[in-house]
Amino acid sequence: MSGLENVLVVGTGLIGTSVALALRGQGVTVHLADRDPAAVRLARELGAGVEWAGERVDMAVIAVPPQVVAGQLAELQRAGAARFYTDVASVKALPLRQAAEIGCDLATYVAGHPLAGRERSGPAAARADLFLGRPWALCPTGKTSPDAVEALRLLIKLCGGEAVQVDAVEHDRAVAVVSHAPHVTASAVAARLAEAPAAALGLAGQGVRDVTRIAAGDPNLWTGILSGNALPVADVLEAVAADLAAAAASLRASAGPAAGNAPGAGDAPADPEAMGRVTELLRRGVTGTGRIPGKHGGPARAYATVQVIIGDRPGELARLFQVARDAGVNIEDVRLEHAPGLPLGAADLLVQPEAVPALSEALRAHGWRLP
Amino acid sequence: MSGLENVLVVGTGLIGTSVALALRGQGVTVHLADRDPAAVRLARELGAGVEWAGERVDMAVIAVPPQVVAGQLAELQRAGAARFYTDVASVKALPLRQAAEIGCDLATYVAGHPLAGRERSGPAAARADLFLGRPWALCPTGKTSPDAVEALRLLIKLCGGEAVQVDAVEHDRAVAVVSHAPHVTASAVAARLAEAPAAALGLAGQGVRDVTRIAAGDPNLWTGILSGNALPVADVLEAVAADLAAAAASLRASAGPAAGNAPGAGDAPADPEAMGRVTELLRRGVTGTGRIPGKHGGPARAYATVQVIIGDRPGELARLFQVARDAGVNIEDVRLEHAPGLPLGAADLLVQPEAVPALSEALRAHGWRLP
Structure with missing residues (x-):
């Protein structure tokens, strides 16, 4: 080679x-x-x-x-x-x-x-x-x-x-867990949005946008992928479906018959243990998110964030980056919480942790508001 | 008042x-x-x-x-x-x-x-x-x-x-769809990561990170929220679970008995219609994501993206924003695909569609590479 x-x-x-x-x-x-x-x-x-x-x-x-x-x-x-x-x-x-x-x-x-x-x-x-x-x-x-x-x-x-x-078989089981089944699950959450009243969509925040983002992918392309990994994906989807059905049952049990269960469900009192089972699922979820490695396979890179309030005028960010440059600070990433039509937004500037004092001082010295 | x-x-x-x-x-x-x-x-x-x-x-x-x-x-x-x-x-x-x-x-x-x-x-x-x-x-x-x-x-x-x-009841049904059930679903996907082999996590991309981000939330806080909206959330979770169980069944049916179904499942051939049902769920998901409004309750704002290749040096973005300012263009948002340690990354500049030609021309005139 x-x-x-x-x-x-x-x-x-x-x-x-x-x-x-x-x-x-x-x-x-x-x-x-x-x-x-x-x-x-x-x-x-x-x-x-x-x-x-x-x-x-x-x-x-x-x-x-x-x-x-x-x-x-x-x-x-x-x-x-x-x-x-x-x-x-x-x-x-x-x-x-x-x-x-x-x-x-x-x-x-x-x-x-x-x-x-x-x-x-x-x-x-x-x-x-x-x-x-x-x-x-x-x-x-x-x-x-x-x-x-x-x-x-x-x-x-x-x-x-x-x-x-x-190994190829191990790969297919892995991507069923970290890619294919999450895609189908995102689609199933997004499918609820398809049938919801328009007013409900007006209350959509960032969370549901993140959960459903990948569900916008090409259905035909994804059908081919899922078809090629059918059984490993089915295994994961069944486990997710079982957890969700169990969570639904626990939520109903916690509410008890008085809260709207079907007539004839008996007169059992609300189950005081039921919400504990939901909490347990949420805890397993926290454990799972904690196992996702950072972008390069190691722990997530520890950039520090400097937040600054910015106006909605051309050149506002240019002046901000100019101040950073003059202070010798490289901005690694920037996230704008920008609300078009509103006069103010916030920018999160991601920098090396050791650059935070210099950048904060420089921005303040030039009249920027740091919350 | x-x-x-x-x-x-x-x-x-x-x-x-x-x-x-x-x-x-x-x-x-x-x-x-x-x-x-x-x-x-x-x-x-x-x-x-x-x-x-x-x-x-x-x-x-x-x-x-x-x-x-x-x-x-x-x-x-x-x-x-x-x-x-x-x-x-x-x-x-x-x-x-x-x-x-x-x-x-x-x-x-x-x-x-x-x-x-x-x-x-x-x-x-x-x-x-x-x-x-x-x-x-x-x-x-x-x-x-x-x-x-x-x-x-x-x-x-x-x-x-x-x-x-x-209305309060309408609110609770809406947040069950756009917030509470998506949270539990994200937890159920993340729970699979908790039990997956470590090697599987090494293949995690951006998709599963987005799907599971909210699952990192405080389980006790979320137990309180879910408990207070138990029946509307249960309704949504049951629908999601049913879609996922049906997708799993379709995937198994598409694979057919030869591909690993349990012995005794009969010798029915693979169901040629089965993947069509999965495609249909994916299509409903695409429809659902399309209904999520833009940040201000209207349709998603149609910003256009100008992509530009940037170097990893202090001041690179400052110069870029300066060029935009000089061209009279307001950059509404910026997304960096920034790979620390590598010499080059790409910036997606989101601007009003009508500003694309002016910005592209100005950037090229100043030596920026637009892919």
């Missing part, structure tokens, strides 16, 4: 085009192919590479739906398109099994999956930085050649991702 | 202290009370007001758990503490019913609920801007005096919130 000088991306959707853009940014020659000529043309115009004319490349990245990965792999291998092959599908056992069944060369193929996405799809939504700091699973088998693994590791590194080696 | 010159906040937790900070920022004299002297002292030191010594105020804001709102109201009314009373509890039918039962004066009390919160709780997490642009429900009854309603509307305005008048 001497490097990746040229790469072929087959399938110029969101993920394929983002891989292409990331590799181009690192000086790799990228060839593009898609069964839809318009998608290739758009990806090319976005600077993702050049149309593939059959050149042999170091690595082919198969960025097509999970069900058609193996067929695409076989076709490319027959054509001798690349030294090594990988894919980016969200499930891994299915393409590996199908590839074996149809007689693909399993030495040059290493299955992969970047854990990155957006609610939008297609090449126009692609971003060169989509994989920065994100996990990227790679699932070699006993038949995969070490050189193929090394090639994929290099590709992941060039894209800015964090390689996570994992 | 001539204004709110002085307000008493009873309960200096996250919401109470945030109300106090917001009112102080508008020049209102704020008195603070809490059964925990340390909480009052901390709120005072944060600039939220002065300790209450029994002065009569224009309005008392009762910021205690839902189950004890009515008792607190009765006590304050007996003491003649205020001309008007409101509360901020997340459920509204329960405190109104209890207040009637124990003989509170229902003319001077108007039930309220700001739809704002954080995963953190307590006075130290309070923010003066917590309510900016957020809905704030008010639930007058036939017995509420118009002056009390006017007083609460003024208080909401001073806090920067958006008043939404709604």
Whole structure:
């Protein structure tokens, strides 16, 4: 393995085009192919590479739906398109099994999956930085050649991702828990919003927006993903459904028959233990959120926040960043609590903790209000 | 109703202290009370007001758990503490019913609920801007005096919130859908993370972080909220659980018996219609997310995004905002895809759609790279 000088991306959707853009940014020659000529043309115009004319490349990245990965792999291998092959599908056992069944060369193929996405799809939504700091699973088998693994590791590194080696079946169970079942659950919560009275939506806060954000994703694309990981996802969804049904039963039991249970439910008093079972579920949830690692696999980065009140005028943020620059402080991230139409909002400036005193002092000295 | 010159906040937790900070920022004299002297002292030191010594105020804001709102109201009314009373509890039918039962004066009390919160709780997490642009429900009854309603509307305005008048029972059904049931559902998803192998957590992306963020909230606080809205929440949770159980069954049916169903499940072939039912749930989810209004109750504001590649140097954003200012463009919001340690990131600049050409041209003219 001497490097990746040229790469072929087959399938110029969101993920394929983002891989292409990331590799181009690192000086790799990228060839593009898609069964839809318009998608290739758009990806090319976005600077993702050049149309593939059959050149042999170091690595082919198969960025097509999970069900058609193996067929695409076989076709490319027959054509001798690349030294090594990988894919980016969200499930891994299915393409590996199908590839074996149809007689693909399993030495040059290493299955992969970047854990990155957006609610939008297609090449126009692609971003060169989509994989920065994100996990990227790679699932070699006993038949995969070490050189193929090394090639994929290099590709992941060039894209800015964090390689996570994992068995394919283990991968599929993991993404059922951390991606696929959460997606369906978000859809089920959002489905309630579809049938709620309009007035109820007027009370929607940030919480429900966060819970349901991913439910805006493309239903057809997600049907393909879920279909390719059906049983592991079903296992998780059944567990979630059971917890929610139990919580509903506990809530009814806590209210007791007088609070509106169906007539004939008997005259049992409200169950004083019932809410304890709900609390227990909430506690398990807190434990679960605490196990999510920070962006780079370690604990979440400890930036400190400096909050400042800002006006709704052009240039307000420019002046603020200028003050930070003059104070020698790099603002790592900024979050605006901006209420259009209202005169004031607040900006949360995320900075290295040691920069807080200097920034706060500089902002105050220039007349900014820090709450 | 001539204004709110002085307000008493009873309960200096996250919401109470945030109300106090917001009112102080508008020049209102704020008195603070809490059964925990340390909480009052901390709120005072944060600039939220002065300790209450029994002065009569224009309005008392009762910021205690839902189950004890009515008792607190009765006590304050007996003491003649205020001309008007409101509360901020997340459920509204329960405190109104209890207040009637124990003989509170229902003319001077108007039930309220700001739809704002954080995963953190307590006075130290309070923010003066917590309510900016957020809905704030008010639930007058036939017995509420118009002056009390006017007083609460003024208080909401001073806090920067958006008043939404709604019947108490309707409110409780609405928040079951847009807040309480989503919270329990997020907990049930997060509970799966609590029991997952550590390797699975290494594959967690942004999606599951968003879905489970609110599940980090205080279980005891949320038990109180859910207990006060038990039956409406149970209704929603049962519907979510039923959708998830049906999705799980469809996924199993799509896989067919060969794919791992229990022995004895018969030799029925995989159900070709099954995934269609999953797609239908995903589609309902997309419809639901589309109904969530923008920050100010209207349709989501249609900002356009200009993406620009930025370097990781102090002053990079300052220069960028300066260019926007010089072009007469107001940047409404900014999102950084910032990968610490890497030389480049991307900034999404949200602007009025008509400002896109001017901003893009100005940025390019100053050497910025727009992907």
